Amino acid sequence: MSILGGIKKLGIAALLFCAVLPCSGQQLELMPWPAHIVRQQGSLALDGTPRIELTGGDERVHRALKRFILQLSVQTGVPFDRSFGKPPQGPLFVIQCSGPGLKVQALGEDESYHLSVRQSGIKLTAPSPLGIMYGLQTLLQLVQASPSGWVIPDVEIDDAPRLPWRGLMIDVCRHFVPLPVLERNIDGMAAVKLNVLHLHLSDDQGFRIQSRKYPRLTEYASDGLYYTQTQIRQLIAYAGDRGIRVVPEFDLPGHAVSWLVTYPQLSSGPAPAGLIRSEHDTLRPPLDPTNPQTYKIINQVFGEMEELFPDAYFHIGGDEVDPKYWNHDPKIQAWMRAHNISNAHDLQTYFTLRVQKIVAQHGKHMEGWDEILDGKLPKDSLIQSWRGSDSLANSARLGYKTVLSAGYYLDLMHSAADHYAVDPLGGPSASLTPAEQANIIGGEACEWTEYATPEILDNRLWPRLGAIAERLWSPATVTDVDSMYSRLAVLNRNLQWLGLQQQISTRTMLGRIAGDDMPISLLVTLAQAVEPVKDYNRETTQVYNAEQPLNRLVDAIPPESSLAREVNALAKRALLDPSARPDLREWFTRWSKNDAQIEPYLPNSILRVRLIPLSQQLAALGNLGLAALDDIQTGHPIAPEKKQKELDMLKSIAAPQAEMFIVVTPSVRCLIEAQPVP
Numbered sequence: 138m139s140i141l142g143g144i145k146k147l148g149i150a151a152l153l154f155c156a157v158l159p160c161s162g163q164q165l166e167l168m169p170w171p172a173h174i175v176r177q178q179g180s181l182a183l184d185g186t187p188r189i190e191l192t193g194g195d196e197r198v199h200r201a202l203k204r205f206i207l208q209l210s211v212q213t214g215v216p217f218d219r220s221f222g223k224p225p226q227g228p229l230f231v232i233q234c235s236g237p238g239l240k241v242q243a244l245g246e247d248e249s250y251h252l253s254v255r256q257s258g259i260k261l262t263a264p265s266p267l268g269i270m271y272g273l274q275t276l277l278q279l280v281q282a283s284p285s286g287w288v289i290p291d292v293e294i295d296d297a298p299r300l301p302w303r304g305l306m307i308d309v310c311r312h313f314v315p316l317p318v319l320e321r322n323i324d325g326m327a328a329v330k331l332n333v334l335h336l337h338l339s340d341d342q343g344f345r346i347q348s349r350k351y352p353r354l355t356e357y358a359s360d361g362l363y364y365t366q367t368q369i370r371q372l373i374a375y376a377g378d379r380g381i382r383v384v385p386e387f388d389l390p391g392h393a394v395s396w397l398v399t400y401p402q403l404s405s406g407p408a409p410a411g412l413i414r415s416e417h418d419t420l421r422p423p424l425d426p427t428n429p430q431t432y433k434i435i436n437q438v439f440g441e442m443e444e445l446f447p448d449a450y451f452h453i454g455g456d457e458v459d460p461k462y463w464n465h466d467p468k469i470q471a472w473m474r475a476h477n478i479s480n481a482h483d484l485q486t487y488f489t490l491r492v493q494k495i496v497a498q499h500g501k502h503m504e505g506w507d508e509i510l511d512g513k514l515p516k517d518s519l520i521q522s523w524r525g526s527d528s529l530a531n532s533a534r535l536g537y538k539t540v541l542s543a544g545y546y547l548d549l550m551h552s553a554a555d556h557y558a559v560d561p562l563g564g565p566s567a568s569l570t571p572a573e574q575a576n577i578i579g580g581e582a583c584e585w586t587e588y589a590t591p592e593i594l595d596n597r598l599w600p601r602l603g604a605i606a607e608r609l610w611s612p613a614t615v616t617d618v619d620s621m622y623s624r625l626a627v628l629n630r631n632l633q634w635l636g637l638q639q640q641i642s643t644r645t646m647l648g649r650i651a652g653d654d655m656p657i658s659l660l661v662t663l664a665q666a667v668e669p670v671k672d673y674n675r676e677t678t679q680v681y682n683a684e685q686p687l688n689r690l691v692d693a694i695p696p697e698s699s700l701a702r703e704v705n706a707l708a709k710r711a712l713l714d715p716s717a718r719p720d721l722r723e724w725f726t727r728w729s730k731n732d733a734q735i736e737p738y739l740p741n742s743i744l745r746v747r748l749i750p751l752s753q754q755l756a757a758l759g760n761l762g763l764a765a766l767d768d769i770q771t772g773h774p775i776a777p778e779k780k781q782k783e784l785d786m787l788k789s790i791a792a793p794q795a796e797m798f799i800v801v802t803p804s805v806r807c808l809i810e811a812q813p814v815p
């Protein structure tokens with residue numbers, strides 16, 4: 138989607154980097170920003186496949202190098218891959234890896250690297266293959282076009298992550314995510330140095346992985362949509378090759394309808410007849426923690442899964458257990474009395490401790506959502522904090538390792554800036570002792586897929602995930618939001634070279650909505666001015682339903698409108714700088730006129746009919762903006778009643794329609810608010 142000319146990116150980011158770099162005139166488009174970087178004068182001309190001299194490392198490094206060369210050729214359009222393996226030309230690229238790395242990648246493995254680029258060549262050194270892989274990603278981000286060809290600016294980079302657990306959780310239950318979709322997103326994760334893919338594999342909506350011991354789990358509870366064990370091995374190898382650990386989650390004792398559909402005897406009270414397909418299906422009992430059969434089956438399934446997944450951590454869920462099923466079941470209540478357990482939390486802790494023993498028997502550390510937190514857990518348990526950063530600080534204070542997800546829920550449609558502002562070591566964690574803070578090992582973005590199909594997934598993850606990756610990798614002092622957005626835009630473009638679909642999916646879906654009969658540009662004007670409603674507000678007008686097609690404008694647009702950010706900033710500038718006003722007027726005019734042009738097309742497609750009020754609201758905003766610009770121009774005071782009426786109108790213009798709302802209202806509000814009253 139193109140935007141009108143005249144809106145230029147500010148040079149703030151470039152100015153910022155002058156503090157740490159000699160001014161070069163061109164910003165480095167690195168994300169995440171390295172721990173230490175010094176830019177030197179000059180650059181290395183990339184006029185042939187680098188002559189690579191590799192010492193140390195393992196097979197992963199060889200494969201990473203091969204991908205690096207292929208990626209370089211995709212990125213530059215130069216067919217470097219053809220000469221790969223032939224007598225080498227071009228600059229010297231020395232890679233020294235001091236060790237082979239651990240056989241199974243582990244939390245806390247050394248991820249540092251040193252990268253030096255000079256006119257004479259490149260040197261990349263690292264203690265482990267992980268550092269070499271990260272260094273190669275940095276190098277790809279450094280490649281720039283120059284008038285004489287592709288160049289890499291001379292730099293000296295000493296880099297290592299601030300936090301060792303940098304993850305992404307994907308819920309593959311509410312909408313199944315096929316392997317190629319996961320793989321391309323793993324490529325994206327590797328590009329921004331994330332290192333944990335957490336797969337949410339079982340929930341009320343499905344059991345998404347083959348069990349050889351209990352094949353009925355997928356037979357009864359997957360609709361045929363699940364990963365075979367062969368596919369999972371392939372996925373783990375694919376991720377491992379890119380420095381990414383795969384942590385499986387089997388959510389228990391709540392979110393367990395898929396287990397109960399298969400084994401109703403494990404239910405606390407009557408078992409549901411089928412999988413949860415809609416938010417209206419409310420019978421969702423947890424497993425019965427007082428039934429010995431429960432632990433027998435968990436032991437068998439977990440044993441099998443713990444063999445399949447090599448990672449040291451195994452996630453048992455533990456979130457959102459509805460206590461009413463335990464509190465109202467006479468058999469469970471009697472058992473609790475007999476065992477001196479007085480409430481649902483303590484019963485869940487009893488369950489968690491038994492499951493932890495099963496997990497530990499197979500040699501793993503247990504991970505769970507923050508509801509499992511209880512001082513009785515063994516100290517090697519890992520707590521994933523999702524209900525707020527207080528539980529992160531509490532876990533750390535109690536001596537448990539912990540990762541932050543509160544503030545990183547991508548499905549809630551917040552801006553990259555909102556996520557960027559959330560620091561695991563900020564907020565309540567800032568007042569912990571250094572020893573307690575050391576328990577905070579990172580963060581994990583989460584994507585719950587009630588409203589995300591494979592067609593939409595990339596658009597829900599990217600590019601915002603890049604901002605979270607930077608928060609977890611880069612020094613805490615890297616906080617400039619304008620710089621982040623400027624580099625995020627470059628990342629967003631570059632991710633397409635890896636096959637990520639976030640921009641293509643918007644174009645494809647807008648094309649489907651426009652169909653053959655309407656000019657797509659009219660739809661684009663509307664699409665750029667709106668965002669999906671935030672938090673859990675979509676549920677108020679459209680509850681989750683597994684069968685519902687997700688093919689409307691709300692599904693097609695990115696969670697964050699880059700145009701809104703630009704136009705809202707343009708309006709602020711226009712207040713002080715009259716030369717910015719013609720561009721702003723052009724936008725207001727476009728919005729004002731769009732409704733009359735699009736109106737004939739909206740009623741005649743199911744995909745468009747609910748857009749009618751939204752389009753009218755955008756036209757009203759355009760008209761209000763044009764009037765406000767006229768008033769600013771004349772400089773005359775306006776009556777307080779008129780000002781109040783206009784501000785009230787703005788509120789109704791911003792009211793949600795079709796699960797979206799207009800996000801360019803600040804461009805008009807700032808003009809109205811600035812108007813003098815007599």
Ligand code: ACM
Pocket residue numbers: 456457506523
């Ligand atoms: C969660 O969002 N229920 C972990």
